Amino acid sequence: MIHPARVFREVIKHLFRKPATCAYPFEKAKIMPDFRGRIDFDSSKCIGCQMCVRACPSKAIEIPLSKVQPPAPAQIEGQPPVPAKKKFDCIMKLDHCVYCAQCVEVCPKKALIMTQDFELAHVDRKELRRHYT
Amino acid sequence: MSKITIPLGPQHPALKEPENFMLVLEGEQITGATVNLGYNHRGMEKAAEERTYMQDLYLIERVCGICSHSHTTCYITNVEELAKAETPKRALAIRTLFGELERVHSHLLWLGVAGYEMGFETLFMYTWRDREQVLDCLEMLSGNRVHYSINTLGGVRRDITAEQKAGVLKRIKYLEERTKYYISLATEETTLLARTQNVGKLPYDVAIERGAVGPTARASGIARDVRKDDPYLIYGELDFKLITHNTCDVFGRLVVRALELMESYKMIEQILNNLPEGPIAVKVPWRIPAGEAVNHYEAPRGEDIHYLKANNTDKPERLKVRAPTLANLQSVAYMMEGGWLADVPLVIAAIDPCMSCTDRAVVWNPKKGKKEIYGWEELRKMGIEHYKRRGVDFTKL
Amino acid sequence: MTLDSTLTQLAYLLIFPGFLFLALYGMYLQWLDRKLCAIMQNRVGPPWFQALADFIKLLAKEVIVPDAAESRLFRLLPFFAMAAVMTALVSIPVGRSALFGFQGDMVVVIYLLTIPTVTFFLAGWSSTSPYSTVGAMRVLTQLFAYEVPMMLSLIGPAILAGSWKITGISIFFAANPILIPTQLLGFATALVALQGKLERIPFDIPHAKNEIVGGQFTEYSGRLLAFFYLAIDMELVVGAALLSAVFLGGSLGLTRWAAIPVFLAKTLAITFLLALLKVLMARIRIEQMINFCWKYLAPLAMAQVLLDVFLKYRLG
CATH class of the missing domain: 1.10.645.10 (Cytochrome-c3 Hydrogenase, chain B)
Structure with missing residues (x-):
């Protein structure tokens, strides 16, 4: 059956409806709770095993030793000296990252944390090289 | 009526991805169409x-x-x-x-x-x-x-x-x-x-x-x-x-x-x-x-x-990936011929093309008559040199 | 002519209802059209100043003239289009009566409204790029399709009113409002033909962006493009004003300032109808457009003319 202007009723209905789109930068976009966003880093948990560096499909992560290392804990009398726990930094290149969160999965100590940040665009490329300490 | 050849792509509002279709037009009707692939090869x-x-x-x-x-x-x-x-x-x-x-x-x-x-x-x-x-x-x-x-x-x-x-x-x-x-x-x-x-x-x-x-x-x-x-x-x-x-x-x-x-x-x-x-x-x-x-x-x-x-x-x-669009592209040239210019975007869209899936490179040197295999680094070097000859230097970026 | 009357005339031409009013109201209608389409398509749509912002931004952009184009013609065409549309407004009543009406001004207006289309064709043709050339051919082909139904449907009311003066026709209908409903068919055909004249969906074939990029305007940029767009906006105002004067009885006999709200209401209503046409349909092919215009639109317009002749005969 041929019916000219078949959408007419739908179109008129929409005259009295709220738009489905939103003025994005002024209105916050809604994000699902488990969205894979920027990866955050918790230096106190990292053991520097480099698993994430090897797993990363886009070579976005570097785990260098921190420049400032914490001092070794004070030696307790009668016990052998405890070596200082090494501290690691994380350099996350957000322009390389594909947000697959594979690093979060392989991390044995849960030092990498998935966040829901998604507004990461920047005009300066240097800003995309995040250095977490 | 004289024939004119219209390039549809690689940059064209109807195409979401770079691909080229050369259309020979007689008035509004298409008498010949060729499909050119390869603008979106990513290795x-x-x-x-x-x-x-x-x-x-x-x-x-x-x-x-x-x-x-x-x-x-x-x-x-x-x-x-x-x-x-x-x-x-x-x-x-x-x-x-x-x-x-x-x-x-x-x-x-x-x-x-x-x-x-x-x-x-x-x-x-x-x-x-x-x-x-x-x-x-x-x-x-x-x-x-x-x-x-x-x-x-x-x-x-x-x-x-x-x-x-x-x-x-x-x-x-x-x-x-x-x-x-x-x-x-x-x-x-x-x-x-x-x-x-x-x-x-x-x-x-x-x-x-x-x-x-x-x-x-x-x-x-x-x-x-x-x-x-x-x-x-x-x-x-x-x-x-x-x-x-x-x-x-x-x-x-x-x-x-x-x-x-x-x-x-x-x-x-x-x-x-x-x-x-x-x-x-x-x-x-x-x-x-x-x-x-x-x-x-x-x-x-x-x-x-x-x-x-x-x-x-x-x-x-x-x-090796054989994407569905590659199989369907052969039909597009057939479908366009004899049709109207106005239908071209629709006909192309009707196969739901995904060009970046499709583009592949075959390196074949006809002079030597054999296939050459390049490594990742070699291909990269070749690409940079190719653009240098054209006056664009990517090494500075 | 005294200095005073010259100044008033100049004000009429440049401010109201001339250039300034036409340009601003045209931009407003363009925005309204876009906003209405957006709402009907469940979108937010552009903010109120969008049309003006687009215009100013285009003015600031570089003008590029293709080497192969005839430079002088290429640069002059947008102004020709604009001048023709503004001249047409002189004979169309905005408010009570037209600035300069005379017997037969309707024919002149119809011809003046054809000039922008011809400039579109020349613009496409003189750009010499393949897309523009195809666009130009489409502009001309389309002109032959919608022009006849448009003219036929405007002739009807003229016959009934016994006047070839647009102001005369609108005064006649204002005096006999009972006759307005009889012109419904002619109004509908004229509306569809106007949609074709303004090259909007479903008749935006000459500059169908998915087929031939920008059509006749592909090579235009910056200031020149801005003035072409302004000319199209003005054409929308003039077209809507023409339809409201010829079919809807213009200002309904009101005088002076009271007439202006009536004019605005009617043009806004016509813009709404045009926007509605735009969202309801898919773009059709050029050959389908010609078929449609000659097979359906022209006979319908002709039927309206016959009805008007009959009415005129019965009314004496």
């Missing part, structure tokens, strides 16, 4: 050889933005076949669910693009608004709208909770209603019928001769669907119809896709209501034993074929 097959199987998963996902799940599932089936891994039933069901959700989102996207190409912007806006529902489902289940990354070696990465299941079912119910409306719209609206009927004819025998796949083939009356012919994942246990149409034109392709949407909704409900219990993944070793595997998969656009050769290391020796 992914080569890159895959330099990465581990796990890293390749995320690379292969990016072969195509819309059928990202199709490519990874096809690839991962090969890997699991070679590793002789027993993928749990629940993981297979979840993969099937994602395959169908992806089909829904791809077909709704196509419906919008078709509306846009024929200048029916209202249809475009409405379908894309409703497509947000299925994208929300995918984001809720996997954590991203387009690159779901749900597959992992030996299973899937995320399980489905009861809450998520209810959320998906609710959205699917809404989409089912809307799709019924779009079907009635597509089969009744006068201008839409005028633009789609008898446009881009691809008769049954030509479709077979040119190797058309997917909805393009099914709209020409070819009952071919990998899901039925060679059931993979859990498609063997699902109840669905194979949709064909016999008008052989753009209208047929529209109807096939719309009815496939209804079948997909049915399948999604079946999968969610009978989700098998159990683990969602098994461990797969990093090294894959030497061997070869080929698998096919019914992507939203048609049959997708992956070939994988392993050599007992943690990196594949060779990976």
Whole structure:
């Protein structure tokens, strides 16, 4: 059956409806709770095993030793000296990252944390090289 | 009337990806068309050889933005076949669910693009608004709208909770209603019928001769669907119809896709209501034993074929992707000839092209008469030198 | 002529209802059209200053003239289009009566409204790029399709009113409002033909962006493009004003300032109808457009003319 202007009723209905789109930068976009966003880093948990560096499909992560290392804990009398726990930094290149969160999965100590940040665009490329300490 | 040649692409509003069609026009009618490929070659097959199987998963996902799940599932089936891994039933069901959700989102996207190409912007806006529902489902289940990354070696990465299941079912119910409306719209609206009927004819025998796949083939009356012919994942246990149409034109392709949407909704409900219990993944070793595997998969656009050769290391020796658009492009030139210029965007869009999936490079030196094999670094160097000769220096960037 | 009357005349031409009013109201209608389409398509749509912002931004952009184009013609065409549309407004009543009406001014207005279309054709043709050439051919082909139904449907009311003066026709209908409903068919055909004249969906074939990029305007940029777009906006105002004067009885006999709200209401209503046409349909092919215009639109317009002749005969 041929019916000219078949959408007419739908179109008129929409005259009295709220738009489905939103003025994005002024209105916050809604994000699902488990969205894979920027990866955050918790230096106190990292053991520097480099698993994430090897797993990363886009070579976005570097785990260098921190420049400032914490001092070794004070030696307790009668016990052998405890070596200082090494501290690691994380350099996350957000322009390389594909947000697959594979690093979060392989991390044995849960030092990498998935966040829901998604507004990461920047005009300066240097800003995309995040250095977490 | 004198003939003029019009280039459609590589940059053109009708094409979302760079590809070139040279059209010879006589007035408004097309007397000849050639398809030129290769503007979007990204060297992914080569890159895959330099990465581990796990890293390749995320690379292969990016072969195509819309059928990202199709490519990874096809690839991962090969890997699991070679590793002789027993993928749990629940993981297979979840993969099937994602395959169908992806089909829904791809077909709704196509419906919008078709509306846009024929200048029916209202249809475009409405379908894309409703497509947000299925994208929300995918984001809720996997954590991203387009690159779901749900597959992992030996299973899937995320399980489905009861809450998520209810959320998906609710959205699917809404989409089912809307799709019924779009079907009635597509089969009744006068201008839409005028633009789609008898446009881009691809008769049954030509479709077979040119190797058309997917909805393009099914709209020409070819009952071919990998899901039925060679059931993979859990498609063997699902109840669905194979949709064909016999008008052989753009209208047929529209109807096939719309009815496939209804079948997909049915399948999604079946999968969610009978989700098998159990683990969602098994461990797969990093090294894959030497061997070869080929698998096919019914992507939203048609049959997708992956070939994988392993050599007992943690990196594949060779990976070959045959994307459905490559199979369908042969038919496009046939469909355009004798048609109107105004129909060209619609005819191209009707195969639901995905050019970046398709572009491949073959290095063949006719003087030496043999194929040359380049490494990743060599190809990169060649590329930089090529652009240097043209006056662009990429090393400074 | 005294200095005072010259100044008033100049104000009429440049401010109201001339250039300034026409340009601003045209931009307003363009925005309204876009906003209405957006709402009907369930979108937010552009903010109120969008049309003006687009215009200013285009003015600031570089003008590129293709080497192969005839430079002088290429640069002059947008102004020709604008001048023709502004001249047409002189004879169309905005408010009570036209600035300069005379017997037969309707024919002149119809011809003046054809000039922009011809400049579009020349613009496409003189750009010499393949897309523009195809666009130009489409402009001309389309002109032959909608021009006849447009003219036929405007002739009807003229016959009934017994006047070839637009102001005369609108005064006649204002005096006999009972006759307005009889012109419904002619109004509908004129509306569809106006949609074709303004090259909007479903008749935006000459510059169908998915087929031939920008059509006749492909090579235009910056200031020149801005003035072409302004000319199209003005054409929308003039077209709507013409239809409201000829078919809807103009200002309904109201005088002076009271007439202006009536004029605005009617043009806004016509813009709404045009926007509605735009969202309801898909773009059709050029050959389908010609078929449609000659097979359906022209006979319908002709039927209206016959009805008007009959009415005129019965009314004496």
